[in-house]
Amino acid sequence: MQSRIAVLGSTNFIERLKHFEHEMPFIRLDYYHYNTPKEAKELVKNIKPCAAVFFSGSLPYLYAKKERELLPVPSYYLKQDSTSVATTLLATCHTPIHQISMDLIEPRLVESVLQDINQTAAVPFLMQIDPAFSLEEVVSFHINLQNAGKTKLAITSVHAVYESLMQSGIPVVRMIDPKNSILKAIEETNSLAILAKSEASKIAVCSILLDQEDSSSATSLNKVTNSIDASIVKVDDLLYMLFTTQGKVQLALESNVVNSWFDLFSTPVRIAFGYGTTVLEASENAKDALRHATKNNIYLMNQEKQLTGPLLQNETKIDLRTNDPRLVLVAKETKLSPANLSKIMQFSRIHHSVEFTAHDLEVFLKVSRRTTERILKKLSDHGYASIVGEEMTYQQGRPRAVYEFNFPTY
Structure with missing residues (x-):
């Protein structure tokens, strides 16, 4: 299965990357173009x-x-x-180095390169x-030097500066990102994605100690x-252990689902x-954390034996109103409620893969298969979801x- 990575870059960078992807x-690379680096802020909101x-x-x-920082996936x-x-200086060696102007993030890199090749005279x-830079200020830096006869070539790190200087008739080249550097950086990004998935899929155990058991306890525990999405085991008369993954627990904590658990029980719980x-290991850590928990409170112990608690309890994050114009359009076209859209977006944030089955969504939404398929049909009919393959994990029947x-869910 391919790992899906969103790439945000200038048109020139993306077109070059396509040649060796x-x-x-x-x-699998999904491309998002910007004209100036500042536009990346808005592009992130459109990432599928x-x-x-x-x-x-x-x-x-x-x-x-x-x-x-709001994304549920790593970035690099x-x-x-x-x-x-x-590489860039080598490509422009036909121009004397003292007649070149350069804008870049870390000017010391130039000094370091020149020292390495013993070329520090110029x-x-x-x-x-x-x-905080001003586009106009950078453009003026290069233009003023050439108009004063001090330089003959500009080297820029910003595509928008390159376009502006070209329009002004100023000799200019872009800073060159070596192919190997780009490939290495994307591979590093993929490694971060694999690590994040691995961390989210690690074992988590939840210990729940009841103050006393009554007729509603079984329903509450269910x-x-x-x-x-856990399995449950009764350890003794009042102690239960739930087995799930760290990703599921993290989402429950962040969306305040855990905080609502206390309201399900008629008596205090730990x-x-x-x-x-x-x-x-997870079971032992849960038992150790439980020793610190007080009534109607939560503690967590990770694999490094670090104890956290009592955990913060924030307001619920299930949205009953949709204000984002893009999601308003999705809701309007599909006739899905804001609450369902919010749940679908939460599912997308926590699911271990970009790809999923109707069964995966059904389990998360806790609705019938028919309702899940109806939701997927509405999304598919309007291009917001698509079938990308099939799987068959059993001997008989039709494949899933x-x-x-196909819409931003982050």
Whole structure:
């Protein structure tokens, strides 16, 4: 199965990447173009479900900081290093180095490269850029130097600056990102995606100690079990252990589902979570965390034996109103309720893969198969979901369709 990575970059960067993307057969790239790095903030909001997000440079990565932190998947960026500086200077060696102007993130890289090749007698005119830079200021830096006769060539790290200088008739080239550097950075992004999936799929055990058991306890415990897709075992008269994954628990904590558990019981309960790489390790950590838990409180112990608690309890994140214009359009066309859309987006955030089956969604939504298929049909009919394959994990019957969402769910 291919790992799906969203790539945010300039048109030039993306077109170049397309020429050698075939060299990464196990990675599928989805492209999002921007004209200036600042547009990356809005592009992040349009990203469809993926395993990770890759930025073509540090500027768009920094501009989209707040938006990135809301993503349920890891993000990475192509770092401008001494290899890119050396490659670019080599490609422009026909121009004396003291007649070159350069804008880049870290000017010290140029000094380092020149020292390595023992060429420190002359240096280019350098301008450092950061997220606070003005596009016009950078353009003026290059133009003023050429108009004054001090330089004959501009080297820029920003595609928008390149376009502006070209329109002004100023000799300019882009900073070159070596092919190997790009491939290595995308492979690193994929490694982060694999690690994130691995962490989310690790074992989690929830210990629930009842103050006393009554006629409603079984129903309450069943609701708790279903909310994190767990299996349950009764340890003794009042102690139960639920087995699930860290990803399921993390979502339940972040969306305040766990906080609502206390309202299900007529008497106080103590709750503790344990993480681990094995069932035994997670179970022991859950038991140790439970010793610290007080009534109607939650503690968590991870595989490093770090105890956290009492855990913060925030307001629920199930949206009953849709304000985002894109989601308003989805709701209007599919006739799906805002609550269902919110749940579908939560499912997309926590599901271990971009691809899923109707059964996966059915289990998460806790509705009938017919209702799930009706939801998927509405999404598919309007292009918001599509069938990308099929699976058959049993001997008889028809294979299951494998879907993926085609609208932003993050």
